[in-house]
Amino acid sequence: MVALTSDDAGHGLAERTLVKIPRLGLVADRKRVGHTQESLAAALGLDVKTVRQWENGTYRPSTHFLEQRLAEELRITRRQLALRLDPPAENTPAPFADHEVDSEPTGCDVPSVSDRSRPVPELCSAGRNVIDWREVSSRPGSPAPSVVHSDIPQLRRVLDTRDLPEDGPVRSLSELMVAVDTVVARRLQSDYAVLAADVNELLPELHRAVLSAPSALEPQYAGLLARTYRAADAIADKFGYYDLSARIIDLMRTSATQSGDELLVGSAAYVRGEIYFASHDLEAGCRMLTAAADKIRVSASETAAATYGTLHMRAAVMAARAGSALRARDHIEEARQAARQVNEGVHLGTVFGLPSARIHQLSLDVELGDVGGALRLATGWAPPITMPAERRSHFYIDLGRAFHLADQPERVLSAFWEAKRIAPEHVREHSQVIDVVDHLELTTRGQLRDAFAGFAAGLVKPQGRSAFGP
Template sequence: MPKRLTPVDLTIGERIRARRQLRGWTVRLAADRAGISHTTLSRIERGTRSADNRFILADIAAGLECSVTDLTGQPGAPADQSAAVAQANVHAIRGALIEADFGEPPTHAPRPLPVLERETELVQALRSRLDYAGAGQYLPRLIRELHAAAASPDRDTALRLAVIVGDVALSVARYTGYPAEAWLGAEWSRQAAEALDDPVLLGFSAWARTHAATGCGAYERGHALATRAVDALQDNLSAPNAAEMLGLLLLTSAHTSYAIKRPGDAAEYFAEAARVAARTGETTTFDQYFGPTNVAFWQLSSEVDGGDPGKAVQIANGTDPAVLPVPMRQVMFYLDAGRAFARVRRDREATRALLTAERIGPQHVRSSPIAAETARGLLGRAQRGSELRGLAERLGVAG
C-alpha cells in the first residue's frame, strides 16, 4: 500500500493542488485568479517546474485565498537542533513583543544602558552571521529591558536601540518561518522610531515593515510603505545616514515594483539607487551594507523573480560577493544566483551556488523552502551528483 502523505511530506506544488481542489476549482480558474498561465500552474502542481519564484507564489496564494506559508508549509519540522532552538526562541520573542508595548508601563527592571548597547551589537552580529538560534536566545529579555529603559532617563538611546532590535527580531522570525511574528518585530521598531520622531529611523522602520510585509507575500503593501518612505525622507537628506537609508528604500521600492508588475518603475528606482550608491560607496549603516555591490545583489534577486533569468545570470557572473564579507548578504546572493543558474539549466553552477550558500549560512538555507524547491528541481533532472543528493537530503527533499 502506498504511503499516505502528511502535510509535512507534501511539496509546495502538492499543497497548491490540495488547496485548489479544496475550493473545487479547475487549474484554469485558479491560474486566472492568480494571474498566471494554466500551463505554469499545472507544471508547478505536478513538480515539473520548481515553485521557487517568490512573486509567483504570492500570486498563487492570493488567487487561492490563503497565505504563502499555507503553501510553503512553514514553519516546518526543524532540519536540525539549531533550527529547533531558533523556532523555540520565536515563541518567546512573540511574547516579549506583545508585552513590551511602548504605550504601557514596563514590567521589568533594565540592566545598565551600556549592557543593553553591547547586547544590541551582539544580536546584530549574530543576525549578520545568520545565527538565528544565537540571536534569538537574547532577544526576549533585551526587548523587555529596552522597553523598560525607554521609560527611564535613558529614553532616547533605548528607543534608538529598540528600532534596531525590532529589525533583528523581524529577521529571526521571518527566516525561521514565522512571517506574522516578523511583522510584530517591524511594528515594534516603528513604535520606537515614532516615539523619537527621527526621520532616518522612521525610514529604517518603514524599510523593516516593507521586509515584513513582503515576507507575508504582501508586495502591494510593501511597495506602498517603501515608496512613501522614499518621499518622506527627501527633505532630510542632509541628516547622518540619510543617503544610505534612502538607497535601501529605493532598492525595496524597485524590488516590489517588479513584484506588482511595474518593471518601468523598477528600472527608475534601481537607476536612482545606483546614483546614490555612487555617492556613498560601500557602507555598513544599520548593518545593511548599502552600496554599489548591494544594488547588484538586489537587481539579481529582482531579475530572478520578476525579470529575465538570463540577465540575472549575467549580473551574478559580473558581481563579486566577496566585496561584502558578510554572511547575511552573501547567502542571499548565492541563493539567488543558484536559482538563476537553475532557470537557465546550468545545473552544475546552480548546485555549486546552493552549496556555497549552505556552507556560509546553514541555519538560513536549511530553513528556506525556496532553497529546498530549487534543490528539488535540480534533483529531478538527469545529472545527480552526490553533492546535490546530500544537499537535498539536508534540505528535507526526497530523492
C-alpha cells in the same frame, strides 16, 4: 583523544578535540568586552595558546567550572556560551576562508578535517568560484532542529509583558548601545541560534530602560529598542512566524517614531516591506516604500542617502516580483544613484552601497526572468568578503536561481552550496532554495539527482516565509 597544556595540567583541566570550525561568536564576544586573547588567558589563569585553540575550533573547555569562568569574563550566560561553543551542526564544506580568526597556529593545534589548502580563486566567470557539488554531494546527514523554534514562546512572552517587565538591572546607556550593536551584528551574520537567546535577554532590559528613563534620554532608549525589535523580527520572519513578525514590525515602527529619528522611521518602513512580500500585496508595498523614500532629504547625510537607497532597493525587487520591469529598473537606478554617495557598509542596520545595489540588481533580473542579464551581472564579480554573511549568501542564492532558469543544474547546486557555506542558518529554511531544489530533485537523473537529494536532506521546510536581504 585528550590533550593537556602545561597550564591546564596545573588546574586539572582537560581539553577535548573537536572538528576545527572557527568560533566567530566567541571572538566577537571577547572583543566586545575589550579582551585580547592574551588578557582573557591571563584572567582565566591559562596559556594564551588555549584561548587561541578555543577560538579556532580545535578544542573546547572540558569542565563546567572553566565554562562558567569563561562566560563570566565574556559577560554572557552559560546558554549563550554553549551556543558559541557548539553551533548547530551543518554538513557544509568550507573550502575558502570566509573569516580569519585572529590566532596564530601553535604546535598543539590539531589539523582540521576541513583544511583550507587551496587559494581563493578569482571569479572569472559566473559561478566558477563556488563549491564543486561533486566534492560534497555524497556527505550524509540531516539538519538538526533549530533551537530558534524553542525560543519563540519566550519571545512572545517578552512582548506580551513589554509594559510590565520583570524587575531587574538596567545597564548604562553606553553599555546597552554595545549590547544592541552585538545583536545587530548577529542578525547580519545570520547567527540566528545565538541571536534568539540574546534578544530574549536584552528586550526585557530595554523595556525596563524605556519605562524608567528620564524624558531627555527616552528617545535614545527607544532607538535602541527599535533596533532590537528588528533583530527579533529577523528571527520571526526567517523561521516563518509571520503573525509574530507583523506584530514586532509594528512595535519597531512605534519605537522608531518615539525616538524622533526620521531615518530610523525610514528604516522601519524598509523592514515593513516584509509584510507585503508575505501577503503578496506588492503594489501596496511599492507605494509604501516610495512614500517613505520621498520623505528623506538625500543630500542631508550619508545615512540619509543610504536609507533612501535601501528603500528603493527593496522597492525594485518588489516591483520586479509584481512583473513591472520599468518600475523595477527605475527603483534600482534610484538606489544606484544613492549608493554612489555612500561607502558600502551597515547603515542603520541595513547593508548598503554599490555592491549591495548590484546584488539586488541580480535579484531583480532573476525575478523578471532576464537570465542573460543576471549571468552577465555575476560574471567576473563576487561580493566583497567584508560584506555581512546574509547579503553575500543572497548573491549565491540568486545566482543559483539564475542557473536554474538557464537550465544549468550542476551550477545551481554549486551556487547553493556556496550560499550555505557562507550562511547555513539563512539557507536551511529559505523557501526559494527549497523550491528550486525540490524541482531539480524531481527532474534530474543519476548522480546529480542523488546530489540534489543530499542537499535537500539538509533543508527544513517551514510553513512559509518571505523577505529579501537583511
